[in-house]
Amino acid sequence: MSEAFTLQVNGEERTCSPHTSLPTFLEQLGLNPRLVAVEYNGEILHRQFWEETEIKAGDRLEIVTIVGGG
Amino acid sequence: MDTPQSSHSKSISSSHLSSPNGELNVQPLTPTELERYRRQIMLPGFGEESQQQLKDATVLVTGVGGLGATAALYLAVAGVGRLILLRGGELRLDDMNRQILMTHDWVGKPRVFKARATLEAINPDVKIDAICEYVTAENVDSLVQSADVVLDCAHNFTERDLLNAACVRWGKPMVEAAMNDMEAYLTTIVPGLTPCLSCIFPEKPNWDKRGFGVLGAVSGTLACLTALEAIKLITGLGTPLLSQLLTMNLSHAEFAKHHPYHDPECPVCGEKTRRMAGTKQDCPA
Numbered sequence: 249m250s251e252a253f254t255l256q257v258n259g260e261e262r263t264c265s266p267h268t269s270l271p272t273f274l275e276q277l278g279l280n281p282r283l284v285a286v287e288y289n290g291e292i293l294h295r296q297f298w299e300e301t302e303i304k305a306g307d308r309l310e311i312v313t314i315v316g317g318g
Numbered sequence: 319m320d321t322p323q324s325s326h327s328k329s330i331s332s333s334h335l336s337s338p339n340g341e342l343n344v345q346p347l348t349p350t351e352l353e354r355y356r357r358q359i360m361l362p363g364f365g366e367e368s369q370q371q372l373k374d375a376t377v378l379v380t381g382v383g384g385l386g387a388t389a390a391l392y393l394a395v396a397g398v399g400r401l402i403l404l405r406g407g408e409l410r411l412d413d414m415n416r417q418i419l420m421t422h423d424w425v426g427k428p429r430v431f432k433a434r435a436t437l438e439a440i441n442p443d444v445k446i447d448a449i450c451e452y453v454t455a456e457n458v459d460s461l462v463q464s465a466d467v468v469l470d471c472a473h474n475f476t477e478r479d480l481l482n483a484a485c486v487r488w489g490k491p492m493v494e495a496a497m498n499d500m501e502a503y504l505t506t507i508v509p510g511l512t513p514c515l516s517c518i519f520p521e522k523p524n525w526d527k528r529g530f531g532v533l534g535a536v537s538g539t540l541a542c543l544t545a546l547e548a549i550k551l552i553t554g555l556g557t558p559l560l561s562q563l564l565t566m567n568l569s570h571a572e573f574a575k576h577h578p579y580h581d582p583e584c585p586v587c588g589e590k591t592r593r594m595a596g597t598k599q600d601c602p603a
Contacts, residue, residue: 282521285563285578292579295520310576312565314519315498316478317530318385318471318537 253305270301274311285312344374351443355397361555368553369397375552376400378465380453380481382433384416384537385495385544386471391419392545394437398552400445401437402465403430406452416534453477458484467548468492470515471541475522482507482515486587491551495544498530500569502540505578506547506558510594513561513580514587536568 252263257277264273270288271281286293287310293301347369352359355369377398379386382405390401409420409429419436420429434448451457453472462468462484470481470492478496485492486509494515495504507514543564550558563576582588 280523283519283523285518285576287576292577294579295581310574312503312563312576314523315496315501315503316473316475316522316525317497317527317532318381318383318473318495 255303255305255307255309257309258311264303268303270298270303273303277311279311279313283314285314286310287312344370346370347373348443351397354441354443358396363555364553368555371553372397372549373399375466376402376464377548377552378402378404378461378468380404380461380468380470380477381472382419382430383413383471383473384532384534385497385541386469387417387419387429387433388538388541389469389471389495389544389548390433390437391440392542393548394441394444394446396545396549397441398444398548400447402447402449402461403433404449404451404453404461405430405433406450416532416537418534418538453480455480459487462488462490465490467551469544469548470494470496471544473527475525478515479522483586485509486514486590489590493544493547493551495540497532497537497540499532500536500567502536502566502568504540504543504547504559504564504566505562506551506560508560509587510590511560513578514584516586517581517584518563518578520581520584539568540566 250266252265254261254263270286274281274284281298288301289308347366358364359366359369375398377393379390379401382390382403386405390403393401407429408426409417409424409432411425414420414422417429419433421432424432428450430448430450434446437444437446458480462481468481468485468490470478472478472481482492485507489509492507494507496502506512547558550556561577561580563578565574565576566572580591582591584591
């Protein structure tokens with residue numbers, strides 16, 4: 249099995265195992281994929297492509313979690 | 319390309335902000351108003367024309383708490399002609415760290431009536447309707463129809479979803495502002511033109527409306543930015559957050575802008591988006 253690599257999540261370094269899909273990675277971060285918006289390497293990533301997107305070394309993810317307070 | 323510039327806000331002013339029901343309600347600025355607003359009329363790109371647009375506008379504020387009431391305060395002092403304040407329930411003592419229109423002796427009484435009294439004392443030229451209700455399926459359509467711009471400052475997703483859907487139905491711009499602890503986000507939704515709340519977040523979590531901590535300075539920061547979005551929409555000043563999601567982490571004073579996904583298949587706004595894209599080639603995808 250190949251080694252874990254690092255990527256940036258909201259400006260902080262995180263590690264990830266190879267062949268991890270975006271929704272799986274979000275779950276590993278303790279997030280519910282349906283309750284976040286994700287900017288992937290500076291681009292909007294359409295939800296329909298999330299499942300087929302594998303996290304790679306050096307990726308930059310900006311994750312916004314839904315909140316509802318006022 | 320995906321971020322409409324100020325020219326859009328001018329067109330929003332003309333196409334979305336006419337008086338409800340086509341009613342002409344132009345009352346010229348009085349000498350008192352011209353003096354009260356002198357310092358903002360001086361702003362480049364503002365002037366008496368923008369001040370008149372504010373006076374002619376009606377803004378619906380839902381959720382008159384730390385966020386909504388503070389936003390309403392800045393809309394009142396800016397000279398928005400009519401504010402509709404909507405919030406059920408009574409003032410609690412633990413609201414008093416952030417609900418700056420309230421006073422200690424009002425605890426236990428309906429917030430919206432105190433909010434109206436405070437705002438009327440600060441600016442007697444603003445007409446204020448205070449409605450002691452939450453957003454419901456029964457009241458949302460008539461409320462949204464009676465406003466030019468809507469501020470979504472509710473403290474729960476039931477009200478937020480109802481309001482988002484009604485704004486899409488009636489084509490009303492909605493400023494979406496929400497917070498949790500030291501974090502907040504803000505975006506301005508123009509139905510069909512920008513992502514709606516359901517495009518950005520298709521599902522909503524279980525949410526405890528009193529389950530998070532809040533400092534008044536945090537809800538107040540978000541509130542000022544929320545009021546500013548409404549002022550920009552009404553007057554065309556600057557560039558509103560159209561198709562942009564501004565996030566704030568106020569623990570670290572970090573601000574970022576993101577480009578949310580506009581879902582062409584969105585069950586709430588998809589049909590309107592497709593209709594508008596059919597008539598307008600430069601509509602953002």
